[in-house]
Amino acid sequence: MHRFKAQGVSSRVFPKPQWMNPKEKINHWNIVTGDKVAIIAGKDKDTIGEIKSVNRSNNTVIVEGKKLAKKHVxxxxxxxxxxxxxxxPIHYSNVMLLHPDTQ
Incomplete structure (x- = not known):
């Protein structure tokens, strides 16, 4: 499970994984890619979007077109x-899964 890191290699090449308390890790996920969710907290509160990706190691999801930031390139x-x-990313506790029949 440990990743090999060569001596003298920048941390930008091999970033250190973010530590998360094992008590906070979610064992059963009911949100997957492609689901419709309502955002219940934050800047985009009371909006509906589709899950683009799920990061289970950090308990976060990325909702398509929501919580946008500017990046200079x-x-x-x-x-x-x-x-x-x-x-x-948005923490999973800030989104609510919508039932497909009641949308």
């Missing part, structure tokens, strides 16, 4: 002004 055709919008 070199000028490219995809981002002519040099600023990209990127979705940030």
């Amino acid at each position: 070199p000028m490219q055709p995809g981002a002519p002004e040099g600023v990209m919008r990127k979705e940030l």
